Amino acid sequence: MTAGSGAPEIGEPFVVRGKTLDGEPVELWVGSDGMFSSEPIPGAETISVGGWVLPGLVDAHCHVGIRYGGGIEDVAGARAQAVVERDAGVLLLRDAGSPADTRSFDDDPEMPRIVRAGRHIALPKRYIRGLPVELDDETRLPAEVARQARAGDGWVKLVGDWIDRGTGDLAPLWSDAILVDAIAAAHREGARVTAHVFGEDALPGLLAAGIDCIEHGTGLTDDTIATMAAGGIALVPTLVNIENFPEIADSATRFPVYAAHMRDLHARVADTIGAAHEAGVPIYAGTDAGGHVRHGRIADEIVALGRVGLDPTEAFAAASWAARTWLGHPSLEPGTPADFVVYTDDPRRDPAAASPDLVVLRGAVVGRSPALA
Numbered sequence: 001m002t003a004g005s006g007a008p009e010i011g012e013p014f015v016v017r018g019k020t021l022d023g024e025p026v027e028l029w030v031g032s033d034g035m036f037s038s039e040p041i042p043g044a045e046t047i048s049v050g051g052w053v054l055p056g057l058v059d060a061h062c063h064v065g066i067r068y069g070g071g072i073e074d075v076a077g078a079r080a081q082a083v084v085e086r087d088a089g090v091l092l093l094r095d096a097g098s099p100a101d102t103r104s105f106d107d108d109p110e111m112p113r114i115v116r117a118g119r120h121i122a123l124p125k126r127y128i129r130g131l132p133v134e135l136d137d138e139t140r141l142p143a144e145v146a147r148q149a150r151a152g153d154g155w156v157k158l159v160g161d162w163i164d165r166g167t168g169d170l171a172p173l174w175s176d177a178i179l180v181d182a183i184a185a186a187h188r189e190g191a192r193v194t195a196h197v198f199g200e201d202a203l204p205g206l207l208a209a210g211i212d213c214i215e216h217g218t219g220l221t222d223d224t225i226a227t228m229a230a231g232g233i234a235l236v237p238t239l240v241n242i243e244n245f246p247e248i249a250d251s252a253t254r255f256p257v258y259a260a261h262m263r264d265l266h267a268r269v270a271d272t273i274g275a276a277h278e279a280g281v282p283i284y285a286g287t288d289a290g291g292h293v294r295h296g297r298i299a300d301e302i303v304a305l306g307r308v309g310l311d312p313t314e315a316f317a318a319a320s321w322a323a324r325t326w327l328g329h330p331s332l333e334p335g336t337p338a339d340f341v342v343y344t345d346d347p348r349r350d351p352a353a354a355s356p357d358l359v360v361l362r363g364a365v366v367g368r369s370p371a372l373a
């Protein structure tokens with residue numbers, strides 16, 4: 001998609017007429033201040049009529065600055081990743097841990113909004129080398145959590161489990177007692193906490209300590225699903241990244257128990273995440289882009305959420321308005337920044353092929369398909 005010649009000049013008011021996914025007609029007046037106006041604006045140019053309008057899409061778990069295939073991007077590389085997300089309609093990213101400094105993007109009107117979780121927190125040799133802050137001993141966890149809470153944008157990311165090469169299987173990193181102190185420390189800073197969890201054993205301790213979200217969640221059981229549903233604890237399964245589990249298992253030839261565990265979690269993922277959805281656990285769309293997944297794959301995650309039982313409207317909600325509300329961002333309300341996307345055809349008919357025909361960020365057209373130019 002390219003910015004077409006038919007786009008209004010930056011700062012000129014415009015109007016989009018279309019419908020929401022529930023079929024309600026909607027008229028979006030965008031003022032020269034980049035905000036939605038509650039009133040029609042005289043002289044506003046009509047730039048789109050009859051399309052399906054959604055609040056800006058959300059990738060609720062990605063990593064800006066972690067290179068596909070490994071390593072850390074420089075600022076230009078991280079910026080290129082963010083642009084790929086934006087062009088796919090993702091205007092709000094929850095960065096679930098990155099050592100790259102993307103703070104300068106906050107002042108760049110062309111960049112999507114990023115909600116950061118600071119850096120991953122792990123123990124030595126218990127996560128991907130080079131990515132986390134590694135603590136020599138877990139008693140430092142509460143202080144580090146408070147530090148990352150202040151460095152981020154309201155989220156802290158723990159590595160909840162990882163292969164323990166001593167036992168040769170997935171195992172929790174942290175004791176239940178230190179998690180209680182650590183999560184309380186984040187909450188005192190006004191931050192929410194989430195954790196990378198592939199297996200079963202780390203979940204009870206994290207949930208008992210009051211964690212706010214679980215990433216991946218392939219090891220959820222009936223009991224831990226019930227706890228999450230009762231507490232309204234969110235789940236971001238990153239299904240497009242779970243597809244990498246067999247490859248991870250293949251590369252772990254020295255750890256057959258771990259490899260078998262990963263294959264089993266992968267084989268059951270649709271049932272596991274489907275059961276969480278059935279039970280009422282709030283689920284949001286995240287691709288885990290960076291590292292093992294390329295950026296720009298939100299449509300694939302929406303399709304994958306459909307395969308585990310979300311209906312098409314629920315799957316788009318998980319990647320748009322529901323996720324925005326969860327992250328504290330508005331959706332098409334007057335007086336708020338104009339971040340939205342428009343599809344010419346109903347994106348639920350073929351989510352795999354759905355790509356927005358118009359992308360508006362901070363009230364400026366940043367992407368427009370030739371069909372609308």
Ligand SMILES: [Zn+2]
Nearest residue numbers: 061063096288
């Ligand atoms: Zn991740």
